[in-house]
Amino acid sequence: MERADAARNRARILEAAALLFAEKAPQDVTMDDIAKKAGVGRGTLYRRYPDRASIAVALLDEHERDLQERLIRGDPPLGPGAPPAERLAAFYAAMVRLLEDHRHLVLGSEVGRSRFETGAYGFWRAHVRALLAAAGTPGPDALTDVLLAPLAPEVYGYQRDVLGLTPARITAALARLTATLAPGAT
Amino acid sequence: MERADAARNRARILEAAALLFAEKAPQDVTMDDIAKKAGVGRGTLYRRYPDRASIAVALLDEHERDLQERLIRGDPPLGPGAPPAERLAAFYAAMVRLLEDHRHLVLGSEVGRSRFETGAYGFWRAHVRALLAAAGTPGPDALTDVLLAPLAPEVYGYQRDVLGLTPARITAALARLTATLAPGAT
DNA sequence: CTTATAAGTGGACACCATGTCCGCATCACT
DNA sequence: AGTGATGCGGACATGGTGTCCACTTATAAG
Known part of the structure; x- marks a missing residue:
């Protein structure tokens, strides 16, 4: 279980990071800045978040969860029930919205290879892979990442x-x- | 014109960088490593190459030029003469070869946004854009980067x-x- | 309420990569 | 050789990173 002061500090950190990511370029936001703005010490910050990326990921988490929920249980065409092609188009539209709404955040989440190591990418991957399989597309494994590539923040x-x-x-x-x-x- | 010692050092730097990129992860190759291995001073290195990315770009340059040449003046389907769809497929095949042959190099060329700032990206972009235009594809501007995204080194x-x-x-x-x-x- | 203990905190510290700067060496040209 | 200019190299200041540990605070048991 989490101690009360720990929870309070976690909230402070996330809030501070959100403000900082919103006002300047991701790579210019230093761990020190975040700690200062949150009013916590360096050690406290590093205890939970080993780097900038993990903070941005945490901030994105809720929005991504929301979309993931709609993909699984929402109405068509985003959710189950529509033809694969339509579901894919709806997924793209939703992702563009997500990218647009949280552009600075998503850019802060340390682009590059690390994108593939997040749980979220695994989810998007499984979703698209399933759509390809449902459509009977040959060789879906390689195509999945090809179709997800244009959604890279950069x-x-x-x-x-x-x-x-x-x-x-x-x-x-x-x-x-x-x-x-x-x-x-x- | 370039002085003799300058040319010699440039060659040393590129050779050293190629060896280092081949033996360990790009982000673990420091500018200092390269300078040491090349037997030149820090200042000498920075005079020509402001960062790792520019060195990797220089190393890739000749291979890219070769492919660019074949795209412009080579035989179909890579060069002019074939239908746009076939030329695009040939371009993809050639790019996969390039990526495969110089994987470590291309990864060293500092992935992320900086990929878009290189002259090479501009060339690939113009090529694909032209193919789309030739095929009469609507809204080619946005589609171009979408089609190039899967070729990102990461x-x-x-x-x-x-x-x-x-x-x-x-x-x-x-x-x-x-x-x-x-x-x-x- | 008091005390024990485990968890959490903060900031000083050492480390390392970066990029700059400037006195000196080396080159090209006369 | 002489001379101006270009290039060289390594010392240096800077700034971010991640760690460490003495101190503080929350929680639960007596």
Whole structure:
């Protein structure tokens, strides 16, 4: 069980981190900044969160859980009941929303390889993999990660910030990927 | 023009960096390591290469130039002359080869956002964008980066190292993305 | 209420990578 | 050789990281 002061400090840390991630670039937010802003010592911070990434992951957790819940038990086309292609398109649309709403956070979650090591990626992977299997798509293992790649925070950030594309256009482009589901020849 | 000693040192640096990248993880190769191994001072190293990424980029440069040349002037289906979908598939196959042959290098080239800032990415982008335009695909701007996303080094590394997929299977999965080129409705 | 104990806290500390700076060496050209 | 300019190298300051340990506080038992 968790002690009362520990819980209080955890809340403080998350709140402080959220503010900091919102106001400046992820890599410019230092562990020291977070500790200072939260009013806790360095050791206290490191006790729970070994690095920036784990803090961002914790902050994203609830939003991701929400989407995960809707994927499993929500209404179609996001939830079960719709054809795989439509469910995939709905998933893309929902992910774009998630990325858009929490852009700074998701960028703070230490992009790069570590993205694949989070529990969330495993969930998205299982979901897409299941959709591919349901559609009878050949060789779904390799295709799954191919279809998830455009959702990498850095890709989305590039499209939004550098190219100036709108979420709607990005969603439309992603929707075209559903064409790969057809069981048709290699 | 470049002084003789400068050229000699540049060669030493690149050679040393190639060896180091080959023997340990990119983020564990420090600028100091490279300078030591190359037998040059810190200042000399920083004069040309401001960070690890730029060294890896320089090392990759020749291989990328080779592929770029073949895309522009090579035989079909890689070069001009074949239908866009076939050219895209050939491009994917060539990129997988490049990634496979220089895996450690390409991973050393500082993944994440910086990938988009390299000249090479701009080239791949222009190429794919042109193929989409030639195929009459609607909204090619957003789709271009979507189609290039699976070629991110970290994605490929994950598929190879963690999932244990073969280059052939990855290439096959990428080939399915050519289905998105059809001008057909959104 | 008091006391024991385990958990939690905070900040000082050592470490390491980064990037800069400047006196000196080396090159190219005359 | 002389000369100006370019390149070299390593010492240095800076800043972030992660650890460690003496102290404090919460909780539960007597």
